[in-house]
Amino acid sequence: MMRRSLFTLLIALPASWLACSASGEGDPSGPGSGAGDTSAAIGGGGGIGVGQGGGTGGMASCASDTYPSELQPLDLYVLLDQSNSMDEVGKWDAVLSAISSFAADPSTVDVGMGLALFPRPPEHPPPAPCDGTNPNDPACGLYGPCLGSNNCYGALLGDSCLPSDYALPDVAIAPLPGVGQAINDTLVAASPPSGMSTPSEPAMRGALGYAVDWADAHPDHATVLVFATDGEPTNCTTNSVPGIATHVAAALPTVKTFVVGVGSSLGSLDAIANAGGTGQALLVDTAADVTQQFIAAMNSVRAIGQCQLDIPEPEEGTPDYGKVNVALVDPSDRDNRITLVNVGTEAECDPMTGGWYYDDPQSPARIFLCPASCSELTGNAWDVEVLLGCATIVK
Known part of the structure; x- marks a missing residue:
C-alpha cells in the first residue's frame, strides 16, 4: 500500500458558528475574519510566510473538532510521442532520461505511473487500396485520404489510425519507484523512435479510455493523463487539435489531461490542456x-x-460551501501559518501567494490548491487545515 501524506482538517460544528458571527463572518474582509493575513507570501526565505497579526484571526475560534485526513494517491498515465521527429536534436534521449529519472526518484512512493507509446503499427492490416481517386473515398476509413494511385495515404505509413489499437498500455499503471525499471526498459526498447506520423487523436482516445477505466476502478486515487509530443497531429482522417480537445473535455472530471510540448512553437497545444x-x-x-x-x-x-483535498463533512448537517477556508500550518510552530484565499478558478491562481479553488464552484466535490501553495505543501513538511463555519476569504 502506498504511503500517503497526512494533513489536518479542522471542522467547525454548529455550536461554534456563533463565535464566527461575533467576529464578523458576514464580511470576509472585516475584523477578525482572517483577511488581515492574506498578504502573506509563500517562500521568502524558505517556509511559510506570516502576514500581519500572524494566524487566522477570528477563524481560530471556529475550529472545535479535529479530523485526520490524507492526500489522495496520484496515478500518472503518460502518452508519449515516438514519431521519428522526436529523435531530432537529441529530444528522445533527453526525454527518455527525464522519464526514467522521474520514475526512479525515491520520493515518488506516493505516485503510480503507466506508459503508452504512439504511434503503433495497426493490429490488423489497414485498408490499403481505395476504390478510386476521390480524396474522401470511404473505403479508406480513418486511413484516408485516397491518393491518385488508389492507395489510402495513412495505410502507406504503417501507423495505426484506430483508437482501439491504443486502448492498452505498454506499461500498466503501478506504484513508483517499483515500476520504474519496466518503464525504462520499454523506452530503451523503443529507441530510436521510428513512427512515421503523429496520430494524436486516435492515440488520445485509446489512452483516455484506459485512464478513465482505471480511475473508475480506483476511486480513492487521483488519475491524470500526461500527453507528451513534439508536433501537431498528422495523418489519419480524424486527427486534429479541436478533436482531441473534445475528447479530453469529455473525460472531466474523472481524468485531467496535462500536456507537455517538446518544442517552442507548439502554442496550439494549449487548447488541449485547457480543455x-x-x-x-x-x-x-x-x-x-x-x-x-x-x-x-x-x-x-x-x-x-x-x-486535491476532499471537503470534510461536519458531524451535523452538510458543509456550507460559502463558509470554507484553507490554511497551511507549520507543524513545529502551529502559530506560524498562512490562510489561503479562494481565487475562484485555476486561472486566477497567483504564482507567488497561491490560493485554492473548488473543482466546480456550483457543486463542489473537492478543493484544489494552486501550484504555488501545492509546491509549498509537498516540498516541505507542512500541514494543511480546512476550516468549516466562517465566511470564505476570497481574492
Whole structure:
C-alpha cells in the first residue's frame, strides 16, 4: 500500500458558528475574519510566510473538532510521442532520461505511473487500396485520404489510425519507484523512435479510455493523463487539435489531461490542456536543457495532481460551501501559518501567494490548491487545515 501524506482538517460544528458571527463572518474582509493575513507570501526565505497579526484571526475560534485526513494517491498515465521527429536534436534521449529519472526518484512512493507509446503499427492490416481517386473515398476509413494511385495515404505509413489499437498500455499503471525499471526498459526498447506520423487523436482516445477505466476502478486515487509530443497531429482522417480537445473535455472530471510540448512553437497545444482542465501546455525549449525541463514539468504535474483535498463533512448537517477556508500550518510552530484565499478558478491562481479553488464552484466535490501553495505543501513538511463555519476569504 502506498504511503500517503497526512494533513489536518479542522471542522467547525454548529455550536461554534456563533463565535464566527461575533467576529464578523458576514464580511470576509472585516475584523477578525482572517483577511488581515492574506498578504502573506509563500517562500521568502524558505517556509511559510506570516502576514500581519500572524494566524487566522477570528477563524481560530471556529475550529472545535479535529479530523485526520490524507492526500489522495496520484496515478500518472503518460502518452508519449515516438514519431521519428522526436529523435531530432537529441529530444528522445533527453526525454527518455527525464522519464526514467522521474520514475526512479525515491520520493515518488506516493505516485503510480503507466506508459503508452504512439504511434503503433495497426493490429490488423489497414485498408490499403481505395476504390478510386476521390480524396474522401470511404473505403479508406480513418486511413484516408485516397491518393491518385488508389492507395489510402495513412495505410502507406504503417501507423495505426484506430483508437482501439491504443486502448492498452505498454506499461500498466503501478506504484513508483517499483515500476520504474519496466518503464525504462520499454523506452530503451523503443529507441530510436521510428513512427512515421503523429496520430494524436486516435492515440488520445485509446489512452483516455484506459485512464478513465482505471480511475473508475480506483476511486480513492487521483488519475491524470500526461500527453507528451513534439508536433501537431498528422495523418489519419480524424486527427486534429479541436478533436482531441473534445475528447479530453469529455473525460472531466474523472481524468485531467496535462500536456507537455517538446518544442517552442507548439502554442496550439494549449487548447488541449485547457480543455483537459489544466490551463496551458508545459513547453520544453529544445535550445535549453530538455532533460531538466521535462523533469520539472513532470514534477509540476505531480504537485498539482496530488493537491486535491476532499471537503470534510461536519458531524451535523452538510458543509456550507460559502463558509470554507484553507490554511497551511507549520507543524513545529502551529502559530506560524498562512490562510489561503479562494481565487475562484485555476486561472486566477497567483504564482507567488497561491490560493485554492473548488473543482466546480456550483457543486463542489473537492478543493484544489494552486501550484504555488501545492509546491509549498509537498516540498516541505507542512500541514494543511480546512476550516468549516466562517465566511470564505476570497481574492
